[in-house]
Amino acid sequence: ITDVLTAVALYLAIQDFNKVVFKKQKLLIELDKYAPDVAELVQTPMEMHYIPLKVALFYLLNPYTVMSCVAKSTCAINNTVIAFFILATIKGSAFLSAVFLALATYQSLYPLTLFAPALLYLLQRQFIPIKLRSKSFWLYMMQYAALYLCSLVVIICLSFFLLNSWDFIPSVYGFILSVPDLTPNIGLFWYFFAEMFEHFSLFFVCVFQINVFFYTIPLAIKLKEHPVFFMFIQIAIISIFKSYPTVGDIALYMAFLPVWSHLYRFLRNIFILSCVLIVCSLLFPVLWHLWIYAGSANSNFYYAITLTFNIGQILLISDYFYAFLRREYYLTHGLHLTRQDGTEAMLVLK
Amino acid sequence: GGMLAAVLLLLLPLAAGPGRAGAGRAQRDALREELLLSPLPAGDVAATFQFRTRWDADLQRGAVSHYRLFPKALGRLVAALGVRELHLALTQGFWRTRAWGQPPLQAPAGAELWVWFQPTVTDVDKAWKELSNILSGIFCASLNFIDSTNTVTPTASFKPLGLANGTDHRLLRYAVLPREVVCTENLTPWKKLLPCGSKAGLAVLLKAERLFHSSYHSQAVHIRPVCRDASCLAVSWELRQTLTVVFDTFSSGQGKKDWSLFKMFSRTLTDACPLASQSKVYVDISPKNKEKELLEVTPPPASVHEAIVQGDKRTYAVYDLLSPSLFNTSRSLNVQLKWKRPQDSSELLTPILHAQRYVSGYGLQTGEISTLIYNTHPYRAFPVILLETVPWYLRLYVHTLTIITKGKENKPSYIHYQPAQDRRRPHLLEMLIQLPANSVTKITIQFERALLKWTEYTPDPNHGFYVSSSVLSALVPSVIAMKDVDVEQSPLFTSLFPSSDGSSYFVRLYTEPLLVNLPTPDFSMPYNVICLTCTVVAVCYGSFYNLLTRTFHVEEPSRGGLAKRLANIIRKFRGVPPL
Numbered sequence: 003i004t005d006v007l008t009a010v011a012l013y014l015a016i017q018d019f020n021k022v023v024f025k026k027q028k029l030l031i032e033l034d035k036y037a038p039d040v041a042e043l044v045q046t047p048m049e050m051h052y053i054p055l056k057v058a059l060f061y062l063l064n065p066y067t068v069m070s071c072v073a074k075s076t077c078a079i080n081n082t083v084i085a086f087f088i089l090a091t092i093k094g095s096a097f098l099s100a101v102f103l104a105l106a107t108y109q110s111l112y113p114l115t116l117f118a119p120a121l122l123y124l125l126q127r128q129f130i131p132i133k134l135r136s137k138s139f140w141l142y143m144m145q146y147a148a149l150y151l152c153s154l155v156v157i158i159c160l161s162f163f164l165l166n167s168w169d170f171i172p173s174v175y176g177f178i179l180s181v182p183d184l185t186p187n188i189g190l191f192w193y194f195f196a197e198m199f200e201h202f203s204l205f206f207v208c209v210f211q212i213n214v215f216f217y218t219i220p221l222a223i224k225l226k227e228h229p230v231f232f233m234f235i236q237i238a239i240i241s242i243f244k245s246y247p248t249v250g251d252i253a254l255y256m257a258f259l260p261v262w263s264h265l266y267r268f269l270r271n272i273f274i275l276s277c278v279l280i281v282c283s284l285l286f287p288v289l290w291h292l293w294i295y296a297g298s299a300n301s302n303f304y305y306a307i308t309l310t311f312n313i314g315q316i317l318l319i320s321d322y323f324y325a326f327l328r329r330e331y332y333l334t335h336g337l338h339l340t341r342q343d344g345t346e347a348m349l350v351l352k
Numbered sequence: 353g354g355m356l357a358a359v360l361l362l363l364l365p366l367a368a369g370p371g372r373a374g375a376g377r378a379q380r381d382a383l384r385e386e387l388l389l390s391p392l393p394a395g396d397v398a399a400t401f402q403f404r405t406r407w408d409a410d411l412q413r414g415a416v417s418h419y420r421l422f423p424k425a426l427g428r429l430v431a432a433l434g435v436r437e438l439h440l441a442l443t444q445g446f447w448r449t450r451a452w453g454q455p456p457l458q459a460p461a462g463a464e465l466w467v468w469f470q471p472t473v474t475d476v477d478k479a480w481k482e483l484s485n486i487l488s489g490i491f492c493a494s495l496n497f498i499d500s501t502n503t504v505t506p507t508a509s510f511k512p513l514g515l516a517n518g519t520d521h522r523l524l525r526y527a528v529l530p531r532e533v534v535c536t537e538n539l540t541p542w543k544k545l546l547p548c549g550s551k552a553g554l555a556v557l558l559k560a561e562r563l564f565h566s567s568y569h570s571q572a573v574h575i576r577p578v579c580r581d582a583s584c585l586a587v588s589w590e591l592r593q594t595l596t597v598v599f600d601t602f603s604s605g606q607g608k609k610d611w612s613l614f615k616m617f618s619r620t621l622t623d624a625c626p627l628a629s630q631s632k633v634y635v636d637i638s639p640k641n642k643e644k645e646l647l648e649v650t651p652p653p654a655s656v657h658e659a660i661v662q663g664d665k666r667t668y669a670v671y672d673l674l675s676p677s678l679f680n681t682s683r684s685l686n687v688q689l690k691w692k693r694p695q696d697s698s699e700l701l702t703p704i705l706h707a708q709r710y711v712s713g714y715g716l717q718t719g720e721i722s723t724l725i726y727n728t729h730p731y732r733a734f735p736v737i738l739l740e741t742v743p744w745y746l747r748l749y750v751h752t753l754t755i756i757t758k759g760k761e762n763k764p765s766y767i768h769y770q771p772a773q774d775r776r777r778p779h780l781l782e783m784l785i786q787l788p789a790n791s792v793t794k795i796t797i798q799f800e801r802a803l804l805k806w807t808e809y810t811p812d813p814n815h816g817f818y819v820s821s822s823v824l825s826a827l828v829p830s831v832i833a834m835k836d837v838d839v840e841q842s843p844l845f846t847s848l849f850p851s852s853d854g855s856s857y858f859v860r861l862y863t864e865p866l867l868v869n870l871p872t873p874d875f876s877m878p879y880n881v882i883c884l885t886c887t888v889v890a891v892c893y894g895s896f897y898n899l900l901t902r903t904f905h906v907e908e909p910s911r912g913g914l915a916k917r918l919a920n921i922i923r924k925f926r927g928v929p930p931l
Contacts, residue, residue, distance in 0.1 A: 182774055184803045186871075194885045197806050197878040213889060220900045242892070294871060295715035301873045305881070312888055320895035331904040 004078040005062060005071055011085035012257055013058040018092045019230055019261070020050045022127075053260055061257035065283075070250035077250030080109055084116075084254060088233065091120045094127050100149035108157045111178050112240045115218045119236055121146055122222065122229035179211055181245045186304060188286065189247040190312055193305045214243045231326055234258045238319045242312055252315070259322075268325035271317060278314035282307055381407040381421045383547050383628045385554045386844045388668075390636035391647075391689065393701055394451040395602050395609050396567060397616065401554055401595040402844040403546055408580055408588045412470065421627060422591060423545040425490050430575060430589070433479045433486075436523075437468040437512050438575040442493055442542075444534040445568035445598070446864060449706040454662050456845050457594060459570045460821035460862040462530035463493055468512050469523040480525045492537045495529070501744065502820075503527040504780040507768050509739040509825050513850060514576025515587060528741065528820035530865040531810075534569060536560040542571050545593060553625025553673070554633070557617040558595065568598040592844070612688035620684040624673035631673040634843060635687060638666040650688045654678065659846055662857055663704070663830025668843075704729045704828050705736065705787075709863035711819075716801055716871040719746075723795040723822060723863060727787040729829065734856070735765070735786045736826040738795070742779040742819055744772035745802040746868060752798040755783075758791050774802075801870050809872060819866040827856040 061067055070077050087102035099120055106113035121143060128142065161170055177183070184192045191210060198206060217239050225232040234255060241251030266272070285307050292299035388400040407422045411431045419427055429435065441459035449455065465484065473479050480503065488495035507521045539560050543550045550558055563569055572594045580586040601611045614620050624631035634657065635649055653669035654677065660666070671678060671685060678685060706726050713719035725736060742748055750769055755762045766784035770777075787793055810817070834854040849858040923929070 184805065186803060190885050190888060192803070193873060193881055195805065196803060196873045197881040199878065200805075200807055210889075213893075217896060220896075224900050239892075243889075294717050297716075301871065302877065309884055309888055313891060316888070316892040316895065320892070320899060323896075323899050327899060328904065 004082040005067055008078070008082045008085040008254075009058040009062045011082070011089045012061055013054045015085070015089040015092045016054040016057045016261055018089075020053060022092070024050065053263070056260035056263075057257055060260055061253060064253045064256060066249040066253035066256070070248060070253065075248060075250055076109075077248045080106065081250055081254045083109065084113060084237070087113075087116070087120070091123050091233075092230070094124065096124055096146055097149055099124070100146060101153045104150055104153035104157055107154060108161075110244070111175055112214060112244050115215055115236050115240065116233060117147075117150060118218050118222045119229045119233035122226055122232065126227075126229060178245055180207060181210075186290075186301070187246055188249065188308060188311060189242075189244070190308060191245050193301065193308070210243070210245070214240060228326070228330075231262070234261075235319060235323060238315070242315050242319075262322060262326065265322060265325040265329055268328045269321050270324065271321055275314055275318045275321065278310060279318070282311040282314060286311070381405060381409075383421050383625065384630040384844060385625060385628050386631070387554050387557070387633045388456070388636070388843075388845050389634070389687065389689075391609075391611075392452040392598070394448075396452065396598050396600050397611050398452070398568075398596065398598045399616065400456055400845060401558070401593075403555070403593040404844055405547065405591045406578070406588055407591070408586070410587055411589050421547040422589070426545065426573070426575060426591065427589075429483070429486055429490075433483050434470040434473040435467055435483065435575070436470045436516070436577065437514055438465075438483075439467070439513075439572070440465045440487060440491070440495075440574075441570060441572035442491070442532065442534045442538050443568075443570040444564070445566070445570075447568055447570075447598075447862075449703055449861060450708075452598070453701060454703040454705075454859060455596070455861075456662075457570075457572070457596065457848055458860065458862050459572060460528055460530070460823075461865050462528060462818070462820065463495060463532040463534075464526075464528045465495060465498065466510055466524065466526040468516070469525075471518070471520065471523060473523070476523060476525065484527070491541050493532060493534075497529055498527040500777050501775065502529065502741070502778060504741050504770070504778060506739050506780070506782060508766065508782055508784065509737050509823055512576070513574070514578055514590070515584075526741075530818035530820040534571070535564065539563065539571065542573070542593065542595075545573070547627045548625035552623060553628055553631055554621065555625070556621065557613065557619050559617060559619060562617050563595075563597055566597045566599050568596065570597075571595045592848075610688070610690045613686050620686040621673060622684050623679070628674070632843070633671040633673065633685075633687060634668040634845070635671075635689065636666060637669050638664070648690050650690070651685070657843065659843065660830070660832050660834045661846055662859070663828065663832060663834075665832055702726075702728050705824070705826055705859060705861065707824055707861055707863050709822060709866065711866045711868055713798075716869060718798060718800050719868065720752075720796055720798045721819070721866065725785070725787060725793045725795070725824065727789060727791050727793075729789055731789050732829045733786060733788045734826060734829055735784055736824050738781075738783050738785060739823040739825075740779070740781040741822070742772070742781070742799070743817065744774055744776070744778050745804055745817070745870060746779075746799040746819065747772070747802060748779050748781070748797055748799045750781075750797070753781075753795070754797075755785060755793060755795045757788060757793045762786065762793060801868070803871050803873065806873050806875055806878065809870075809875075813872045813875075814869070816867040816869045819868060821862040821865050824859075824861040824863070826859055826861075828859050829856045 067078075083102055083106045087099055087106055090098035090102055103113060103116060103120060106116070124146060125139065125142060158171075162168060181191055181195055184196045186192050194206070194210075195203060218236065221232055221235060225235070237251075237258075238255040241247055241255055244251070286304075289299055289303045289307055293301055293304050382405070384402075384404045384406075386402045386404075388398075388402075390398050390400075392398055405421045407427075409416055409422075411427055412434075416427065416431065426438075430438070441464045443459040443461050443464070446461055447455045447458050449458075465487065467480065467483060469476050469479060477500070481499070484495045484498040487493075504526055505521060505524055506526050510524060510526060511519060539558070543555060543558055546555050548555060550556060572592075574590075574592040574594070576590055577587045578590045580588045599611070599616050601609050601615075621633070635653070637647060637649060637656075649669050651671075653671055654675065655670045655672075657668045657670050658665065659668065671687065673685070704727065706728075707723060709721065709723045711719050711721050721740075721742070723738070723740075725738070727733070748771075750771075755764060762785060764783040764785045766782075768780070768782040770780040772779040781797075783795075785793060785795075834857065849860075
């Protein structure tokens, strides 16, 4: 049920988002911000018509979603809350989006980082320019932060009254942050801390947790014009580096991939990465069985697959990021680039 | 030996003199020693030594400075830490209840320590930690490994065996170390606590090289307060040191079941401990299936004692080491038992209550613990309290707990479950289960195995982890009515557990300890793991850093580096157009 709710929420969200993108595109074309020969890069309503349906289908038919549904994991509920949060943000309702973000943060600590993209989107929608000196920017940000924090405090106090003690805070959030349980999962943390020297465990726990929250500010600075893409990258980073990742988290950010299917021509390694991801997903249960049940493999085998899978995910995300940035450059500078002497030019990152 | 005995005999009236002439309160202490030899149905022989020191002094109040028979180490321990009852057992091997019958006093494999503290103790956990450390020093056992991860507070299974005012179970602590190995180093300090040491009396038989060549070896120390007399106006402290050992006479006796003291212990008894007020040897000569004269005991006993022990009428041949007539014919006493007719092994008497426990399942992820409890009484049902302590790294799923008797579900009338906290305390499950007559009860619970940090594994991790024995306590109805025993008059082995009424006797059984394998990480890899994981994180950081801090530029035609210029020079020589 929650999966269906998530799909519906994503469908509606992407529909709205498409409308916004189209409007923005039209505006920029009218403002002559785009170079003259980028006609084939601009998104047409025709191809954008089926994207919401594709997003919903991507989520529902994703084998990862099916697996987490069969396992009756609470990840589905997490995904639903985040999807409703995205819907509320794109619709523009600050109050609802704050409430849903508070719910998502209450369940697991990491959606806290989604505060920034949501804020950026809402500011964009209100046509408030993002300048550090602008009063309206700070005012709006304070409003949104206040809404968010108030709803979070309300939810936590409700839990307190339900339980009559504050014990749940170290049990829930302390558990997420300090990673005491080392059951093997698809993330990087478990084996790392299983083999950690006692002396350094606190240091590395802190480093790993900071790693999740650390990308928010630089991404916000770079992607302040494109908050929805920022949200996608942020969700992906959370699902790779959180302390107990599950395949349900991966399903959520993979559902967004059709939204940026127009980036396909700029993706550099998509074939290899999709092969890596598919092969690793197939090898996960095999090597698990060999380690735990057959006894003929070591924990190292499973750990290696974990590493490869995560590298595949990371490279997928950075590939999409690269493609996005490249398309933006082409949009503003024209598709056929020429050098000063008229020959075909190449783009590099410098 | 003889010299020492003479010196002790001389000193005895001297010591007793000032004691009596001193203050009006005579702090008398008395030592009774006893050896019980019982042939077991399967052909083995069980020898139970008991040394009981009773001291009419109040260890809790008043500074007691003159220790005579009661060992000073234990006396000061009791006084300083506010201990009301202390039971410590070190065991090697497992008592096979089905083959050997009901044990007089069983202990689980490894080290077991349970202590009732006085109500005046404010911080019980601190006192418990100090106590286990001090005991580990006294007995040379690694009892200092007892900490909160293997200590539990049972609510129903362990009631005080001595005098008790109230039973607040928060004053009770119970811990088992199933991995503990018992050897000569543990026997030596135990023997040192005896008043005569191992130089006189029954303790001369306790030689390590024979005692550890046995199927079961258990040595225990029990300290408890008892009533001084029938009116129970004053409190005395009783220290019982028991040692139970089971010898396999078949393998050591060249296929014959005859045994003698010399064959078992490679020593014979020469005299009694001069400090003991009573020193006796009991040999169980109860006839099986009403056929007397099946066995013959030499030398012929001076008297025969009949008692009802554990619901059975038993006959014992008594040898009193203090009676002068015993050593008339020979200087040493070597009790021998010969079987006149080979005994059929089919007449095994199944005990009324026995249990077994095993772990099932495959793979290193999940498993199931099953306990089977048998009630072989033909018509009486009785309840049994089951106590299970499971370490935290086997995560029990209590919703899978099932108790099935005769095909139907059996609901326990009392359940106390305390879930484990990772690395802090173990699981505790106590249940009161009613066992119908002539039935088998199966209790199953499933668990999941956790992956531990690599420093938490024992040096041989693939050996597995031990789960300590579960404890079954029951009042088993006895076929024959038992009379109340007077502790001072009757043999020691009949007064181990206080009996409330004559129709049932108390039994405490232990099941087998379990050995469970946990998934292990690769122990040779810590540095590699750190490097590889940090590499993956660095890959992410690197790509994101590139994308975030660099912008796209059109590539400028470069003049070429050194390599390009060199290549161009070579091309000029070849006549090929330059790069």
